Amino acid sequence: MAISTEEQKQAARPVAKADDNVVFVGKKPTMSYVLAAITQFNNGMKEVKIRARGRSISRAVDVAEVVKNKFLSNLKKEIETATEEITDERKNKLNVSTITISLKM
């Protein structure tokens, strides 16, 4: 069976745990997460995912924009949004939006 170019590319990527290339954006300053993402690329990652939920989503967009515009301008960007159901401390169920911005070399 022939192996496609895409499969060869996949195989050539460095072996890493699934979450190694994910930067979870929370309430720290934007530049903390920018630094974390840049560090991942400098460590040889070809793709870094910037994830956030709720009010941190706008900061995640800031992080991706700063990484792309100020540091690594030839990155490709793919964006997905979704809804997660979470349960708070009073056991109420809440829907919260999430964003995943994939930056690829």
Place this chain on the structure above:
Amino acid sequence: MAISTEEQKQAARPVAKADDNVVFVGKKPTMSYVLAAITQFNNGMKEVKIRARGRSISRAVDVAEVVKNKFLSNLKKEIETATEEITDERKNKLNVSTITISLKM
């Protein structure tokens, strides 16, 4: 010259100003913008763009998620982010992130 199916579809769309199908998300409650977007679709629009910048980006994601998950589940979603330079009242230049979420029938 043959007219492609895509061009026919374009021609069949109702004539409208460029910004007619844009919902700008600001600081009002999420459901105000959800209602605005649903109304656009009910008026015959095939595509509605949900736009926001800065801290309102997370609310724009909420709006798109609610429209898709609670009302019109077969919509297709395309997301773009960008950076705009704005000048504040003291004439300082600031970069602000923007998001445009296109929802298509």
